[in-house]
Amino acid sequence: MAQASLGDSEFDRDTAVTRRTPGTYTAVLSPGWSIIRALNGGYTLATAGRALSRALPHPDPFSITAHYLTPAAPGPAGIRTETVRTGRTVSTGTAALVQYAQDGTEVERLRVVATYGDLDDLTDEVRTSAKPPAIAPREECFRSSDAPGDIFADSTLLQRLDVRMDPATCGWAVGRPSGAGEMRGWFGLADGRDPDPLSLLLAVDALPPAAFELGVTGWTPTVELTVHVRARPAPGPLRVSIATRNLAGGFLEEDAEVWDSADRLVAQSRQLARAPRPKDLAAGARPS
Template sequence: DPFSVSAHYLTASVPGPAVIRTQTVRTGRTLSTGQASLFQYAEDGSEVERIRVLATYGDLDTLPDDVRTTALPPAMPDRDHCLGPSDGAPRIPGSSAITDRLDIKLDPATVGWAIGAPSGKGEMRGWFGLADGRDPDPLSLLLTVDALPPTSFELGLTGWTPTVELTTHIRCRPAPGPLRVAITTRNLAGGFLEEDAEVWDSADRLVAQSR
């Protein structure tokens, strides 16, 4: 299971073939670390590295049950009162075909940007699931943290928001059912911002965090 994954996005990828090369960095009794890089080919045939990832893996089922936290699940409406594609939710600018494989319902309080009235709070909240109905697993949590529209929309900034670096921590195996995602930005300066994401499962457990 992934415990901590840190990805650096080096160059913009394009639709087409890609090559992934992996390397075992360290193997231990409880944790192991690996590295992976994704390459594509430029027009002149040379390889261009797109993403480099360093990740630590272990067995989530061996973690102790003790939880001490001040974190609280996000306050947001039920799924039936949130907005998805069938409810006329706005299409995410620049979104790709991957969104067709997701079941996302956004908190109406965080979609003011769609009608030209962003809240200015730098917040995004929503429900997340897979379109084929599969229950979440540790690997899908890596997608969940980066699936919602960028918080910059609610700050009044629309358009492409490329990710420079993303670190995700998987805290426990998620319970069956939809996930709740809350993303916040506290500081935008020099054209860059941070997004802190929390993912909560149907058992009210904090199952993933990212920045």
Template sequence: MAQASSQVLPATIGDSEFDRDTAVTLREAGVYDAELSAGWTIIHAVNGGYLLALLGRALGDALPHPDPFTVSAHYLTPSVPGPAVIRTQVVRAGRTLSTGQASLFQYDESGAEVERIRVLASYGDLDALTDDVRTTAKPPAIPPLSHCIGATDAPDGSRPPIPGSSAITDRLMLKLDPTTLGWAVGAPSGKGEMRAWFGLADGRDADPFSLLLTVDALPPTSFELGLKGWTPTVELTTHIRCRPAPGPLRVSITTRNLAGGFLEEDAEVWDTADRLVAQSRQLARAPRG
């Protein structure tokens, strides 16, 4: 009698932990209920890219166009695992682009709503874009995936020393370029650079909504500047440039200026077809360590 195969098939778009944990439920016109999963926390709070994907889902349902083109988010207060409500508004519905805004609220001890994040976004149809590409951008130089280092690749099975919860790392396929990993062994390079191969741990391929997670899922560049601790995002703007090809992504993040207790992070995300599929810039508060 033939034995059943024990091989686990990769998750698919729409049937993944990421999809389940970013699902929203329509309560009434423009209002959605959500549950922030503890699986996407890092240090003390829910990851900002995960939150962006969650609001992206709500706006994707509320707007007449399917795909996020540009999403600008202001993070007002730290989000925590648990129930949330997302309130959306259609600002303009055009022929090729529609624009909307959304806010995510949670509840304080008295039951009052507290706004966590506010987003303004424009949506379109990525499949309707032209094939005309004129660019000087080049994919980041990252060693082959087999030569990069993940959270469990240390000989003793230990993880890089990230204080607090790092539950999100269990849901990611994250292999860091060794030249940007000095912080993990107590020898940060002093350069504001972080590069990695990226995917979801269950094998789900990337799509426009998971790209909203990708731009904010690597360790912060402040680690390589010799600073450890929470690096809370103040504002994050993401541009989705095209629908990504299947396979792992390459992510490059750089910081050129840390001043006055704040730093910027510029991210580029490239797919297996050597296309720049997403870009972002964020302003973050620097750790005090």
């Protein structure tokens, strides 16, 4: 199969937005990006992020924060944007992604605040102590199809992605979690489309929750997600590592790093998620 190109791929089509009036856009959220009960949060954030890239004078997200209010569902959606401030190098805006209940009531799915700029205008200076994560070669990593039983059943998202998990962080899949609270893997889109800044918003939320390696599995919905995009990624697969250090009070954090094929740290994120609840586990809920 020929490799999909930037701007002409399933991800581009399924995050497309249409301008209706100044600052307002419509989209059709695809069922192909679902995780059990709802659409993936990285996918919906990328859709709202695309609307902001159209509304603001700068093309690329530098920092983008989403608060997830209700689970998004496949179907029509509206996105209202507001330009808060425009400067020479960055601009700031907000976006609200809404859908409608059967009775016509508007339901807000997520609220976004973001600062945009132009990644091509950044300097080449790098001073960092960060290092790429140690991940087994792609050919030695596990695909989702290697998971036992129906652990990923009903997750159409996985058909859109080429995610290969490091065996060192897959103990949870066979009932032997490491207790380290870490996940590492290779990330790409299944149609071969190279990464860009908007797909990084998906990459930070595409691996199984790090809590699985703590031995806690089940529905793990995102409450808030902040992504910092640090550079335009080079072509080729990405390496993603996520970790949680503190599960307490029914919530946990996840810190993620995304590295490109040129060994550059291209995105960082932190999200707050709700830990699986006992009733979710008793019902046999599967991954978020």
